Amino acid sequence: xxxxxxxxVVYPLLVTGVAQxxxxxxxxxxxxxxxxxPVASALIGQxxxxxxxxxxxxxxxxxxxxxxxxxxxxxxxxxxxxxxxxVRVRIETLRVADPGNKAPIPVDLVTASGSGLDPHISPAAxxxxxxxxxxxxxxGENAVRQLIVERTERxxxxxxxxxxxxxxxxxxxxxxxxx
Amino acid sequence: MNALxxxxxxxxxxxxxxxxxxxxxxxxxxxxxxxFGLDWALxxxxxxxxxxxxxxxxxxxxxKTYTLAMLAFNxxxxxxxxxxxxxxxxxxxxxxxxxxxxxxxxxxxAVSFASNTNxxxxxxxxTLSYLTxxxxxTVQNFLSAxxxxxxxxxxxxxxxRRSSQTVGNFWYDLTRSTIxxxxxLSLVGALLLVSQGVxxxxxxxxxxxxxxxxxxxxxxxxxxxxxxxGPAASQVIIxxxxxNGGGFFNVNSSHPLENPTPLSNFLELxxxxxxxxxLCYTFGKMVGDTRQGWAxxxxxxxVFLPLAAFCYWSEQAGNPALADLGIDQEAGDRQPxxxxxxxxxxxxxxxxxxWASATTAAANGSVNSMHDSYTPLGGLVPMWLMQLGEVIFGxxxxxxxxxxxxxxxxxxxxxxxxxxxPEYLGKKIEAFEMKMAALVILIPxxxxxxxxxxxxAGDWGTASxxxxxxxxxxxVLYAFSSAGNNNGSAFGGLGANTVFYNISLGxxxxxxxxxxxxxxxxxxxxxxxxxxxxxxxGTLPTHTPLFVxxxxxVVILVGALTFVPALALGPIVEHLLLAG
Numbered sequence: 001x002x003x004x005x006x007x008x009v010v011y012p013l014l015v016t017g018v019a020q021x022x023x024x025x026x027x028x029x030x031x032x033x034x035x036x037x038p039v040a041s042a043l044i045g046q047x048x049x050x051x052x053x054x055x056x057x058x059x060x061x062x063x064x065x066x067x068x069x070x071x072x073x074x075x076x077x078x079x080x081x082x083x084x085x086x087v088r089v090r091i092e093t094l095r096v097a098d099p100g101n102k103a104p105i106p107v108d109l110v111t112a113s114g115s116g117l118d119p120h121i122s123p124a125a126x127x128x129x130x131x132x133x134x135x136x137x138x139x140g141e142n143a144v145r146q147l148i149v150e151r152t153e154r155x156x157x158x159x160x161x162x163x164x165x166x167x168x169x170x171x172x173x174x175x176x177x178x179x
Numbered sequence: 180m181n182a183l184x185x186x187x188x189x190x191x192x193x194x195x196x197x198x199x200x201x202x203x204x205x206x207x208x209x210x211x212x213x214x215f216g217l218d219w220a221l222x223x224x225x226x227x228x229x230x231x232x233x234x235x236x237x238x239x240x241x242x243k244t245y246t247l248a249m250l251a252f253n254x255x256x257x258x259x260x261x262x263x264x265x266x267x268x269x270x271x272x273x274x275x276x277x278x279x280x281x282x283x284x285x286x287x288x289a290v291s292f293a294s295n296t297n298x299x300x301x302x303x304x305x306t307l308s309y310l311t312x313x314x315x316x317t318v319q320n321f322l323s324a325x326x327x328x329x330x331x332x333x334x335x336x337x338x339x340r341r342s343s344q345t346v347g348n349f350w351y352d353l354t355r356s357t358i359x360x361x362x363x364l365s366l367v368g369a370l371l372l373v374s375q376g377v378x379x380x381x382x383x384x385x386x387x388x389x390x391x392x393x394x395x396x397x398x399x400x401x402x403x404x405x406x407x408x409g410p411a412a413s414q415v416i417i418x419x420x421x422x423n424g425g426g427f428f429n430v431n432s433s434h435p436l437e438n439p440t441p442l443s444n445f446l447e448l449x450x451x452x453x454x455x456x457x458l459c460y461t462f463g464k465m466v467g468d469t470r471q472g473w474a475x476x477x478x479x480x481x482v483f484l485p486l487a488a489f490c491y492w493s494e495q496a497g498n499p500a501l502a503d504l505g506i507d508q509e510a511g512d513r514q515p516x517x518x519x520x521x522x523x524x525x526x527x528x529x530x531x532x533x534w535a536s537a538t539t540a541a542a543n544g545s546v547n548s549m550h551d552s553y554t555p556l557g558g559l560v561p562m563w564l565m566q567l568g569e570v571i572f573g574x575x576x577x578x579x580x581x582x583x584x585x586x587x588x589x590x591x592x593x594x595x596x597x598x599x600x601p602e603y604l605g606k607k608i609e610a611f612e613m614k615m616a617a618l619v620i621l622i623p624x625x626x627x628x629x630x631x632x633x634x635x636a637g638d639w640g641t642a643s644x645x646x647x648x649x650x651x652x653x654x655v656l657y658a659f660s661s662a663g664n665n666n667g668s669a670f671g672g673l674g675a676n677t678v679f680y681n682i683s684l685g686x687x688x689x690x691x692x693x694x695x696x697x698x699x700x701x702x703x704x705x706x707x708x709x710x711x712x713x714x715x716x717g718t719l720p721t722h723t724p725l726f727v728x729x730x731x732x733v734v735i736l737v738g739a740l741t742f743v744p745a746l747a748l749g750p751i752v753e754h755l756l757l758a759g
Contacts (some may be wrong), residue, residue: 002227002228002231002232002317003228003353003354003357004196004259004314004318004322006228006357006358006362007317007318007321007322007357007362008313008316008317008318009313011317011362011365011366012313012317012410012413012414014366014412015366015370015373015379015410015412016380016381016413017377017415018242018370018520019369019370019373019379019412020379020380021374022373022374023370023374024372025242026373026374026375026376026377026514027373027378027379027380027412028377028378028380028382028385028408029378029385029406029408029436030376030439031385031387038387038388038451039387039388039390040387040390040404041385041387041406041435041436042376043376043436043439044404044433046390046391046404046435047389047391047392047393048390048391048557049391049392050666053378053390057524062396064395064631065393065396065398065402065545066393066395066404067404067405068404068405068406069304069305069384069405069406069638070302070304070305070407070429070628071304071407071428071429071430071434072430073430073433073519073521073549073550073552073671074552075521075549075551075645075646075670075671075672075694076521076551076646077551077646077650077653077672077753078498078500078518078520078550078552078553078554078555078757079225079500079555079646079648079649079650079756079757080646080647080650080737083500083520083552084501087501087504087506088504091504091505091506097264103254104505104506104507105507106506106507106514106516107497107501107504107506107507107508107514107516107517107519108514108515108524108655110342110506111518111519111520111521111522112520112521112549113433113521113522113523113524113658114430114433114521114523114546114547114549115428115430115433115434115435115523115524116284116430117430117434117435118523118524120523120524120525121434121524122505122513122514122515122524123513123514124511124514124516127329127513135265135404136583141250151251152213153749155183155247155441156440156442156445159183159187159190160187160441160442160444160445160530161188161440161441161444161525161526161527161530162441162514162515162524162525162526162527163512163513164524164525164747166203168213168390170392171391172260172390172694175390175509176212176753
């Protein structure tokens with residue numbers, strides 16, 4: 001009983017207290033504010049399908065993509081015909097939105113993430129979309145590339161994980177630059 | 180193979196092995212009751228717990244009393260978690276107004292956490308209130324882990340003691356495991372995770388305005404996103420350290436608020452194998468010959484490393500079905516490539532495959548990518564690692580006691596080959612020990628294969644399958660492999676939240692946990708009663724590379740012979756279909 005109180009009440013409260021004191025932003029979801037209003041968590045992706053925005057990973061959450069109250073992956077097997085069908089549709093959508101672009105599509109842009117909330121795409125997947133976004137916004141491609149570089153997070157210590165681009169932050173930057 | 184991937188795998192194992200000795204030494208001091216520093220700072224807390232429980236920590240228990248205490252304590256925990264879920268809608272700390280959990284699901288979740296399996300039939304953010312998560316799940320995360328460690332320590336005492344009727348005091352082992360080992364590590368770890376962005380709050384779910392409005396499945400415009408929050412970090416760290424694995428959120432450690440960066444991933448990954456690996460050293464220290472511990476650890480690494488590398492290779496090769504669609508699956512500086520369905524960009528292939536291998540080698544079961552979407556051979560690795568009986572690292576405590584049982588079988592087999600009486604660590608291995616060991620290695624396959632057979636025999640089981648063909652069979656086989664070895668990971672597509680699966684997997688978890696712990700404790704009692712046999716020229720030394728080979732051979736033989744036919748029906752057929 002004492003052990004239950006210790007591990008179930010004292011311990012989480014202690015961690016919460018210290019965490020709120022030392023890392024108030026991270027402990028509450030790393031929120032991003034625009035004009036005092038929360039517009040995003042820097043760690044949670046959002047759905048985008050307009051040509052003027054960079055698109056993130058396909059999301060398999062229920063009811064609505066990037067449903068951050070009910071995280072979920074697709075759990076489709078590599079041999080499942082449904083997976084193949086989804087990937088074909090995603091390829092088609094990308095091609096239609098950017099008819100001139102004949103480059104091969106980076107695989108992370110047409111496969112659903114594990115959480116359905118992945119805020120990142122690979123630098124290659126960002127580069128693939130530069131032409132479309134620049135055209136839709138009437139910006140120079142190099143100006144768009146510069147913003148990508150600023151929102152590219154590197155491997156930890158040059159080793160762990162992967163280089164990646166934060167789509168939510170990048171799109172917020174684009175909107176700020178266009179204003 | 181990509182050079183950076185190899186470096187990541189090697190770096191991980193190097194850091195792990197470097198921590199084995201200091202932590203293992205510390206834990207040995209904790210269990211032997213020798214001073215270690217923290218007892219000086221927290222001794223008052225330990226004494227307070229004994230006084231509140233009316234416990235005399237110095238009172239020695241026979242193996243039977245020890246077992247009864249363990250079972251009674253676990254039953255109490257199980258009932259508490261079940262009760263909490265059934266009445267969570269009446270209790271505080273439920274800002275989302277979540278309803279009571281239905282009985283079959285509540286039973287499954289209660290067994291799941293008491294037995295250190297942490298199979299997730301529940302949905303985290305959509306099913307359980309903050310109070311249930313804390314007072315139910317977080318508590319069991321600690322106590323089921325401490326239970327496993329206690330049973331291991333009792334077995335080790337069986338080897339150490341001579342002509343003794345007792346194996347220690349369960350309450351003493353349980354309390355000290357919790358407050359001197361699990362709590363301090365969790366406190367530090369939880370704060371490190373928060374610094375990376377893991378949430379730790381009691382606020383209600385946060386709503387933000389979407390940058391670009393979207394449409395829901397019905398075509399209605401959606402302008403907001405509701406982000407699930409909660410006291411996650413404090414639970415995430417102990418689910419990793421205690422080889423529990425039950426996630427705070429539905430998608431476990433692939434959720435960006437549960438595992439936000441490659442660094443948090445590395446820490447969580449390290450926490451999976453840390454205690455199971457370090458306990459090998461603790462065991463060596465306690466039996467007075469650390470070489471014995473290193474030999475067991477070496478055997479674990481010999482099995483683990485090639486399987487992890489094979490899993491990585493298979494995932495990085497990508498999905499052949501997507502090969503001619505104009506997609507780039509090649510790994511490079513600017514993209515992870517490979518089979519990215521169900522994986523997160525920040526982890527890429529290497530950190531995902533390494534995690535999948537570590538979480539199933541240990542009886543952890545947390546995931547940072549969706550195993551259901553793995554390539555057939557990539558998914559075979561985690562499934563087979565579980566089927567080996569969760570002894571390659573395994574659960575905290577339970578993995579090592581399982582491996583020591585295999586060591587007993589290995590010396591028995593070696594003894595038969597040369598015609599000598601088998602001994603392990605100075606104790607004669609006789610008929611009673613072998614009977615108990617046979618129970619330990621036979622029960623999990625029986626549960627796994629029997630359960631799978633019943634499930635695929637009719638609609639009650641097959642209706643939940645969501646992927647066609649041999650992969651559908653793999654989903655069911657994976658579920659019972661996971662429950663029948665107290666792992667807890669899943670091929671998540673399987674719709675396991677049905678009455679049939681909640682009950683059958685619940686029973687599988689109970690059998691796999693307690694039907695193994697009881698024979699192990701019985702063996703501990705029997706070993707403790709024996710006199711020490713001095714080593715002679717005929718004794719097989721159990722700290723040599725030769726013994727490591729024999730031990731690995733026994734583990735692989737038992738695992739392979741039992742499960743190859745079933746694996747052939749699932750992942751192997753699927754691979755041939757995909758490749759051909």
